[in-house]
Amino acid sequence: xxxxxxxxxxxxxxxxxxxxxxxxxxxxxxxxxxxxxxxxxxxxxxxxxxxxxxxxxxxxxxxxxxxxxxxxxxxxxxxxxxxxxxxxxxxxxxxxxxxxxxxxxxxxxxxxxxxxxxxxxxxxxxxxxxxxxxxxxxxxxxxxxxxxxxxxxxxxxxxxxxxxxxxxxxxxxxxxxxxxxxxxxxxxxxxxxxxxxxxxxxxxxxxxxxxxxxxxxxxxxxxxxxxxxxxxxxxxxxxxxxxxxxxxxxxxxxxxxxxxxxxxxxxxxxxxxxxxxxxxxxxxxxxxxxxxxxxxxxxxxxxxxxxxxxxxxxxxxxxxxxxxxxxxxxxxxxxxxxxxxxxxxxxxxxxxxxxxxxxxxxxxxxxxxxxxxxxxxxxxxxxxxxxxxxxxxxxxxxxxxxxxxxxxxxxxxxxxxxxxxxxxxxxxxxxxxxxxxxxxxxxxxxxxxxxxxxxxxxxxxxxxxxxxxxxxxxxxxxxx
Amino acid sequence: xxxxxxxxxxxxxxxxxxxxxxxxxxxxxxxxxxxxxxxxxxxxxxxxxxxxxxxxxxxxxxxxxxxxxxxxxxxxxxxxxxxxxxxxxxxxxxxxxxxxxxxxxxxxxxxxxxxxxxxxxxxxxxxxxxxxxxxxxxxxxxxxxxxxxxxxxxxxxxxxxxxxxxxxxxxxxxxxxxxxxxxxxxxxxxxxxxxxxxxxxxxxxxxxxxxxxxxxxxxxxxxxxxxxxxxxxxxxxxxxxxxxxxxxxxxxxxxxxxxxxxxxxxxxxxxxxxxxxxxxxxxxxxxxxxxxxxxxxxxxxxxxxxxxxxxxxxxxxxxxxxxxxxxxxxxxxxxxxxxxxxxxxxxxxxxxxxxxxxxxxxxxxxxxxxxxxxxxxxxxxxxxxxxxxxxxxxxxxxxxxxxxxxxxxxxxxxxxxxxxxxxxxxxxxxxxxxxxxxxxxxxxxxxxxxxxxxxxxxxxxxxxxxxxxxxxxxxxxxxx
Numbered sequence: 001x002x003x004x005x006x007x008x009x010x011x012x013x014x015x016x017x018x019x020x021x022x023x024x025x026x027x028x029x030x031x032x033x034x035x036x037x038x039x040x041x042x043x044x045x046x047x048x049x050x051x052x053x054x055x056x057x058x059x060x061x062x063x064x065x066x067x068x069x070x071x072x073x074x075x076x077x078x079x080x081x082x083x084x085x086x087x088x089x090x091x092x093x094x095x096x097x098x099x100x101x102x103x104x105x106x107x108x109x110x111x112x113x114x115x116x117x118x119x120x121x122x123x124x125x126x127x128x129x130x131x132x133x134x135x136x137x138x139x140x141x142x143x144x145x146x147x148x149x150x151x152x153x154x155x156x157x158x159x160x161x162x163x164x165x166x167x168x169x170x171x172x173x174x175x176x177x178x179x180x181x182x183x184x185x186x187x188x189x190x191x192x193x194x195x196x197x198x199x200x201x202x203x204x205x206x207x208x209x210x211x212x213x214x215x216x217x218x219x220x221x222x223x224x225x226x227x228x229x230x231x232x233x234x235x236x237x238x239x240x241x242x243x244x245x246x247x248x249x250x251x252x253x254x255x256x257x258x259x260x261x262x263x264x265x266x267x268x269x270x271x272x273x274x275x276x277x278x279x280x281x282x283x284x285x286x287x288x289x290x291x292x293x294x295x296x297x298x299x300x301x302x303x304x305x306x307x308x309x310x311x312x313x314x315x316x317x318x319x320x321x322x323x324x325x326x327x328x329x330x331x332x333x334x335x336x337x338x339x340x341x342x343x344x345x346x347x348x349x350x351x352x353x354x355x356x357x358x359x360x361x362x363x364x365x366x367x368x369x370x371x372x373x374x375x376x377x378x379x380x381x382x383x384x385x386x387x388x389x390x391x392x393x394x395x396x397x398x399x400x401x402x403x404x405x406x407x408x409x410x411x412x413x414x415x416x417x418x419x420x421x422x423x424x425x426x427x428x429x430x431x432x433x434x435x436x437x438x439x440x441x442x443x444x445x446x447x448x449x450x451x452x453x454x455x456x457x458x459x460x461x462x463x464x465x466x467x468x469x470x471x472x473x474x475x476x477x478x479x480x
Numbered sequence: 481x482x483x484x485x486x487x488x489x490x491x492x493x494x495x496x497x498x499x500x501x502x503x504x505x506x507x508x509x510x511x512x513x514x515x516x517x518x519x520x521x522x523x524x525x526x527x528x529x530x531x532x533x534x535x536x537x538x539x540x541x542x543x544x545x546x547x548x549x550x551x552x553x554x555x556x557x558x559x560x561x562x563x564x565x566x567x568x569x570x571x572x573x574x575x576x577x578x579x580x581x582x583x584x585x586x587x588x589x590x591x592x593x594x595x596x597x598x599x600x601x602x603x604x605x606x607x608x609x610x611x612x613x614x615x616x617x618x619x620x621x622x623x624x625x626x627x628x629x630x631x632x633x634x635x636x637x638x639x640x641x642x643x644x645x646x647x648x649x650x651x652x653x654x655x656x657x658x659x660x661x662x663x664x665x666x667x668x669x670x671x672x673x674x675x676x677x678x679x680x681x682x683x684x685x686x687x688x689x690x691x692x693x694x695x696x697x698x699x700x701x702x703x704x705x706x707x708x709x710x711x712x713x714x715x716x717x718x719x720x721x722x723x724x725x726x727x728x729x730x731x732x733x734x735x736x737x738x739x740x741x742x743x744x745x746x747x748x749x750x751x752x753x754x755x756x757x758x759x760x761x762x763x764x765x766x767x768x769x770x771x772x773x774x775x776x777x778x779x780x781x782x783x784x785x786x787x788x789x790x791x792x793x794x795x796x797x798x799x800x801x802x803x804x805x806x807x808x809x810x811x812x813x814x815x816x817x818x819x820x821x822x823x824x825x826x827x828x829x830x831x832x833x834x835x836x837x838x839x840x841x842x843x844x845x846x847x848x849x850x851x852x853x854x855x856x857x858x859x860x861x862x863x864x865x866x867x868x869x870x871x872x873x874x875x876x877x878x879x880x881x882x883x884x885x886x887x888x889x890x891x892x893x894x895x896x897x898x899x900x901x902x903x904x905x906x907x908x909x910x911x912x913x914x915x916x917x918x919x920x921x922x923x924x925x926x927x928x929x930x931x932x933x934x935x936x937x938x939x940x941x942x943x944x945x946x947x948x949x950x951x952x953x954x955x956x957x958x959x960x
Binding site for chain 2: 028030032033034036037038039040041044045048064065066067068069070071072073076089090091092093094095096097098099105106108115118119128134138139141143145155157330
């Protein structure tokens with residue numbers, strides 16, 4: 001397979017992304033189904049790892065998984081004013097079923113606040129029923145005009161958490177707990193992608209939310225990608241769907257609800273944070289296969305000897321390393337090296353007759369392609385060495401991404417500086433403008449306020465657009 | 481909670497089933513979405529355990545998970561003649577999306593042979609690309625008129641495997657491997673549900689298949705439930721979707737494909753095999769929680785002492801037992817006992833101040849309700865004792881279900897005997913009739929041929945309907 005199947009990032013960043021998606025067997029445009037994709041084996045394997053890690057965190061914070069229907073009566077979507085505006089234009093509608101026209105059409109869920117709100121209003125009676133802490137893993141559909149695999153597709157896969165609480169404070173605490181303990185923790189610790197945790201501006205918040213929090217990551221072209229959102233929905237959906245409870249004083253109150261989600265978009269974020277011109281790069285903690293072993297041999301006798309050595313070497317790996325022995329007999333080692341490099345496996349081991357003789361193996365690191373990442377190490381103590389190497393690589397990928405983001409971030413004082421900075425990265429700026437100001441800036445620069453970071457200095461400064469003094473800083477960037 | 485929330489099986493078997501589904505928090509009819517259900521926390525937790533166990537077996541037999549689109553162009557469903565007849569009447573159609581009428585409608589997948597066939601025809605070029613071994617976990621939709629939670633709903637959740645092979649023999653081997661190593665193994669070993677492995681009659685096979693294999697289980701009312709199917713599709717879908725490969729002699733050939741699936745129906749099978757008039761009964765290997773510990777106390781001092789003892793007792797349980805300490809402070813022990821009994825947790829431990837003093841605990845088995853299943857055992861060696869007890873219960877449930885099936889099965893020699901036997905169980909019979917004969921029997925007895933068992937004596941006998949001599953026996957039963 002020629003190396004030039006992947007367009008270099010410097011030549012065409014968008015094409016590079018599409019090449020990786022295709023060559024690493026991540027996904028394929030469905031074509032016959034508008035805006036949809038087929039997620040292929042490597043891509044779905046990564047999503048399964050993401051699900052596993054997120055699901056552990058979702059359960060550890062007290063949530064249970066449930067499953068609500070795919071279809072929602074169309075009238076439900078119309079009940080919350082902002083929500084209608086946000087989602088009605090992009091729904092797919094089921095108007096016929098079982099050979100008959102339906103009297104009321106259904107929509108395929110674009111998100112499930114409304115149908116879940118309907119059931120919560122039936123399930124919740126008293127303060128004793130609260131909090132209600134549920135999550136679901138499912139597919140959703142939003143009819144998109146311009147699509148890109150994983151980043152924006154008509155059908156995508158996600159988890160959506162939906163909780164109901166007695167007080168605003170509890171709903172707010174839940175919203176932030178998910179942001180920090182589930183989303184930021186997973187994305188930084190497992191995906192090795194550094195994020196900024198922040199609040200969305202009024203213009204950018206979820207349709208129907210009181211407050212939307214998010215985590216924002218920087219891609220290798222300096223653009224932002226929203227990697228997860230957590231919404232305090234206030235009492236908006238509780239009012240629209242009559243979700244009430246009787247409190248300790250026997251008074252009927254509206255609940256406070258939250259919703260939060262991350263999706264297969266994260267696969268896109270992963271690709272665009274770590275991958276290089278050779279293919280996908282997977283952080284070890286997320287890699288379905290962490291170590292691939294390629295036997296090198298010229299004849300059946302050598303093959304037997306090498307495979308026996310590999311059997312011995314990997315004897316104590318089960319439960320410690322996720323690995324695969326690539327013993328396919330009809331392919332050359334070079335072909336295999338290339339395939340695993342494209343697919344992002346963190347560490348490749350090569351074992352040949354010489355290595356068997358010398359009790360050594362060749363180790364190649366995916367994060368340092370070529371000679372730089374290759375070394376010969378003794379078989380003795382190899383397991384511990386590999387475990388340590390994977391840890392080191394995990395930290396290294398995070399640090400590299402963080403350093404890149406820092407290098408591409410700057411504080412801007414003037415609107416001109418802002419315009420320049422968003423050409424290649426994040427612009428931190430004091431902000432006291434209106435939603436209309438934000439809209440004008442978007443028209444002129446294609447950048448939006450990605451978030452109002454939670455962690456920011458309290459010192460005052462002049463708004464980058466209005467000049468008014470404020471203590472609030474925001475991050476502007478162009479976004480996916 | 482009064483015990484009479486569950487209608488006894490003897491009074492009304494159907495109502496008993498619905499009561500269990502409701503009271504054990506398994507599912508709820510969605511009502512606002514025709515024929516659909518909300519799967520609640522206990523129900524989804526069981527399905528997650530089923531997915532985990534099945535997924536391991538699906539991967540261990542060489543398959544990778546992928547994900548195809550939810551929507552299928554309507555024309556695709558029309559391409560395979562038998563398939564159209566089977567599925568076209570029950571599809572839900574998307575005719576509008578993004579605010580516009582679609583020129584070609586989509587259907588929500590009722591099953592994915594057609595859309596997957598389309599992609600396989602693009603992916604497969606040469607014999608080197610075969611076999612293709614993929615599976616997907618997803619939701620599907622079939623517009624049903626008469627629904628029952630888990631057993632028959634418009635939307636349900638399942639896995640569907642789809643493979644392509646070079647020869648009929650390979651496709652047949654794949655079909656049987658799935659039947660034995662994945663489905664029968666899981667259902668018998670994990671769900672503790674004995675099954676008959678067999679071939680479907682022509683009348684009962686999957687629309688478009690060459691041969692359908694199945695596993696059939698007996699429910700507590702003596703009716704059969706098809707617990708899984710594995711289809712050798714021959715070259716039917718390969719012809720309809722032009723799935724071809726170039727063989728070693730450079731000749732273009734049609735592939736041989738298979739498909740196979742199990743669904744959330746298995747939750748229904750589980751309920752109707754093991755549960756009793758007190759609620760759900762879960763086999764230990766499938767139970768999300770295997771042991772629940774209820775602390776008994778009268779005041780905060782006792783509570784602290786008891787919880788401390790429980791902490792000590794469960795110290796080495798992580799990774800060996802799936803357990804939960806029910807330390808909710810606002811509920812009586814009696815309420816908790818009842819709740820966990822309804823939800824089918826295999827073993828309940830009670831620990832009170834007396835137990836702390838005596839270094840003992842009270843153990844209650846779910847499979848033997850009341851005094852019969854309760855005993856007091858020392859804390860020393862408890863972990864090993866519980867592990868052994870769970871194993872014993874697992875085997876016991878399987879044996880009980882097997883004995884029940886044997887007791888409700890009989891070989892019938894005449895049509896009159898058949899009519900009587902299917903009133904309460906399985907009728908084994910020699911069979912040499914036609915599909916029309918089978919149809920007539922169904923009209924007269926409401927029983928169908930569930931399968932032609934793979935494991936059957938070779939001795940000849942007279943067909944129960946035509947009297948012709950044959951060596952083939954079949955199983956007749958009324959089915960869910």
